[in-house]
Amino acid sequence: MTDAPDLLLDGTHAVLTPEYVEFRFTLAGLYSRFLAWLLDAVLVLTLTLALLSGLNLVMVAFPGFASALGIVLYFLMDWGYGIALETAWSGQTVGKKVMGLRVIQRSGVRIGFYHAALRNLARPVDRLPLLYMVGGLSALLSGSQQRLGDMLAGTLVVRERRLKAPSAIGVPAGEGLLADPLFVSRVKRLGTEARELVLSAVLRREELRMEARLRLFSALGAKLQELLAMEKPAHLSDEKWTLLVAAALLPDAGARAAARPPRAA
Template sequence: MATALDAPARLDGTHTVLTPEYVEFNFVLAGLMSRLLALLIDTFVSLLLTYVGFLVIMLVAAVFGLAIGNGSAVLGLGMAAQFVVWFVVDWGYMVVLESLWSGQTVGKRVMGLRVIQDTGVRVGVTASLLRNLVRPLDKMPLFYLVGGATALVSESQQRLGDILAGTIVVRERKLKIPTALERPDGDTSLLADADFRARVAKLTAEEEAVLFSASLRREELGMEARLNLFATLSRRLEEQLGFTKPAHLSDEKLVLLVTAALAARNAAKRKQVPSRRFLSR
């Protein structure tokens, strides 16, 4: 969705992305309080990691110092290594987790928040690096006063790092899949095709999210926007799956069948284990 038009809108705490087909996707912005609580959790986790790193370094330094008979020199190196550990954890914790967990850290996951690009796609390594490079400025002069003040006046509640990286922090939306979507009307023979299901299973999490969002909100769209959106999705699916749509299926029907296959697979996963780059091409 890198080609999605950038159209942020501050309406009741939402950020709106307008696709090239003039279809709107709305994201609920995370409030400052929920972001603060997530930050407190992440601060605790990073301090815990730093403390454990310090203990390990000092233990290794002490043992090594005794072994070579020059404990003071080794302990001095250990103190320097502690500073390196502090820097790596303080700065790298956010970048690594946001990159690996699609915009989430421990705190954000607990609070149900996620960092995404302001175009609606998942945050990348570069964007995460940028938003966290500016974090020291956001912390000034004390405990994120600059970042908090910037978020209060920003159109999409962005701190300085978010503005530089083009990112926003949003609330996760847990959508319940209606029975009608799990069992679409009409010809569903493709759902019984093992090869079709195997191809569908290769779709990424971002592509799944776009398909579910479009399928669940299709009744809200105007006719022209609906036809254009599902025509685009259908073409992308044919490219991604290496699959030619049967002539008797409409574009929307193909998308609904793929979404139904994804819903069935996810339901099977939940039983076994309790528990958006797509439009841009």
């Protein structure tokens, strides 16, 4: 009963993949974003004061210069904090992590340094005249809850989805392939984007219509054969093949491969 009001309040953003599979993201509302910002602001202020406390000698000798230095340090910490954490944590700061929020591109993929820098450098404008009134107004008027910095960077703030890994990832059919060190080692070498695509498809597959599900895993199955330089076993469907790749990405996959007895010569 609580999901419907949240969806109406926060809104959703749909992304259509090249395989015509639609993924929906729940947009973060102003209230949760404000709380995340408030926590981040307290952390930035605390870090700035801690840094200034180490400059006591300068503050005593040059009080006017110390005040100006404190303002400069605050803005540097404020910008640097957001840019650094959102780049390193794939769109999250401490405040966003606590509130279960994440910044993504409009295409649904993770943001990089360029996007984090643009949206954070625009904060002084969004804050005008105080407490993000300009940013809040633009978020209310934009249909995607975007403040000016998000519009400039092409980003969105969404709610993290708490998806439980299906049992098929942990114990899929084809355990023998998971015990193959060659298969596991090649899967472990997959790039970040390929890993995210595989895990996202597997975790959300139950939400897809059958036609879209078949198209998605058909394309994924062919792509994984290319990336792994391995042919899919004939008895496995494209979806089972992708499930095995997802299972091999889990931490215990390497242990299963290492525990496999050597083949007889």
